Amino acid sequence: MRIIHTADWHIGQTLRGYARDHEHRAVLDELVGIVTEREVDALIIAGDVFDSQNPSGEAQRLFYETLVKLHQARPSLRIVVTAGNHDAAGRLEAPRVLLGGIGVHVVGNVRRINGQIDIARHVVPLPSTTGEIAAHVLAVSYPTPACLPTLPRQKEEDGSSIARATHALYEDLMDAARPITRGLPLVMTGHLHVAGGTESEGAERRILVGGQHAVAPDIFPADACYVALGHLHKLQTFKGDRVRYSGSLIPLSATEQPYRHGVTLLTLGDRGVTSIEHIELTRPVPFLRLPEKGDIRLDDLGDHFKALDLDPDLPINQRPFVHVRLNHEGLSAGFRAEADRVAESFPVRLVDLKVSPRPDAPTDTVASGPIVRLSERAPEDLFVTAFQRTHGGEPDASHRDVFHRALANANAEV
Numbered sequence: 001m002r003i004i005h006t007a008d009w010h011i012g013q014t015l016r017g018y019a020r021d022h023e024h025r026a027v028l029d030e031l032v033g034i035v036t037e038r039e040v041d042a043l044i045i046a047g048d049v050f051d052s053q054n055p056s057g058e059a060q061r062l063f064y065e066t067l068v069k070l071h072q073a074r075p076s077l078r079i080v081v082t083a084g085n086h087d088a089a090g091r092l093e094a095p096r097v098l099l100g101g102i103g104v105h106v107v108g109n110v111r112r113i114n115g116q117i118d119i120a121r122h123v124v125p126l127p128s129t130t131g132e133i134a135a136h137v138l139a140v141s142y143p144t145p146a147c148l149p150t151l152p153r154q155k156e157e158d159g160s161s162i163a164r165a166t167h168a169l170y171e172d173l174m175d176a177a178r179p180i181t182r183g184l185p186l187v188m189t190g191h192l193h194v195a196g197g198t199e200s201e202g203a204e205r206r207i208l209v210g211g212q213h214a215v216a217p218d219i220f221p222a223d224a225c226y227v228a229l230g231h232l233h234k235l236q237t238f239k240g241d242r243v244r245y246s247g248s249l250i251p252l253s254a255t256e257q258p259y260r261h262g263v264t265l266l267t268l269g270d271r272g273v274t275s276i277e278h279i280e281l282t283r284p285v286p287f288l289r290l291p292e293k294g295d296i297r298l299d300d301l302g303d304h305f306k307a308l309d310l311d312p313d314l315p316i317n318q319r320p321f322v323h324v325r326l327n328h329e330g331l332s333a334g335f336r337a338e339a340d341r342v343a344e345s346f347p348v349r350l351v352d353l354k355v356s357p358r359p360d361a362p363t364d365t366v367a368s369g370p371i372v373r374l375s376e377r378a379p380e381d382l383f384v385t386a387f388q389r390t391h392g393g394e395p396d397a398s399h400r401d402v403f404h405r406a407l408a409n410a411n412a413e414v
Contacts (some may be wrong), residue, residue, distance in 0.1 A: 001126060001134050002038060003187065005264040006031070007046035007230030008248035010086065012059030014051075015321065016351040020250065021058065022317035026284035027249045028066045031263065034279060036073045038265060042126050043070065043077060046230030046246070047084025047142055047191030049092065064095075071102040079104040080124050083141040084191040084230055107139040110147035110169065119176035135185040135268050138177050138224070142191040142231075143169055166192075167219040174221040181223075185268045188224035191231050197245065200233045200255045217243050225272035234259050241276050249281055254323035254352035257287045286320035295325040295356040298335055305346040314347040323352040331355065 009028075013020050035043060050059055070077055081104060083089040089108030096106045111118040128134035141147070148165040149172060170188075177186070193199075195214040217238040220227045227243040233256055235247040246264040251257055262280040266273060290296065290304045301324065310320070324339065332338075336353060343350040383403050387395045395403070 001268045002040045003042045003266040005228040005246045008048045010051040012051045012055045023284040032069045043079045045081045046189045048086045053088040081106045083108045085142045136181045138188045187226045189228045197232045251287045289323045295327040310347045321351045
């Protein structure tokens, strides 16, 4: 049995105001081709289907069109979709009855009946070509505080109780799933930050699993032969290859320019995983760093753009994204506007501009020099800073949930 593990599509994302629809459509069509060519039996999308909890009509249309294309390409394909922290769980689950007709199973939140996990909504059987059940997926969405079990209060007032609750959640799910899976290979999903994982600056929202920024990789039961993770955009593994982030489909910030974006092809046999393969996706438009190493002077920026030798009539959605690293010497207060003015004369999209720190700048204070613009700060980082200044401590999960709802409502009104 062949399974594709993917995550963090972030359909509807913009980068400094530039839409990414052209890129998403290209990589999703390529994904359909991979599913067809490799005769894939199941596809797992481990959260963050959309970039916003209130995705546009165009973003939702692209998602559903892709699901239909996948079904038409492989009518027997089983598709498992779980909600991430960027997704609105209820919105994602709303059409689940219709999606079930084309083999799509959606899990938005951990569901309970009379306090017990409704495991039938989380365990997805995967039939073989002969029709017999050959494996199962235990689909687990982003664990909001409401998803976590209530544990007896301990004396310590720190994040350890939340870590235990997250661990207990996965144990409860596994205990409920065992009678159904009956020893067949089991693939588990998750959308959270595993301790030791590499974050992408400017793209990944720092999520708290009930007050804990990251969880240990041993929270996933050993029964699972593979754990398909979402949230971190870089391909990375833990516990050998058993616990794995597939990474996002395209670079979602300048930090991700060097990543090898793609999907993971997992092959299962009777006893579990027999092979794991990373399949790189074609980058629809270039994502460049100028210069490749080091930095450049602002006066030389135009020469570097010219050296790219780009077609001046290149359509806007095919122009390369450019991340520029400037030398700090000689920069005036209006250097960012000047860099934008230079970029406008070339078929490029300047999406990130950083200034190399002064060699003598102190490491424990904010370096003097050009001020970072408000638009370059993530909204959640600003919220956390304001909360710390006002209350003298970190916001907990309930505070962040309120913030995320407020942010989603604000985005919906823009």
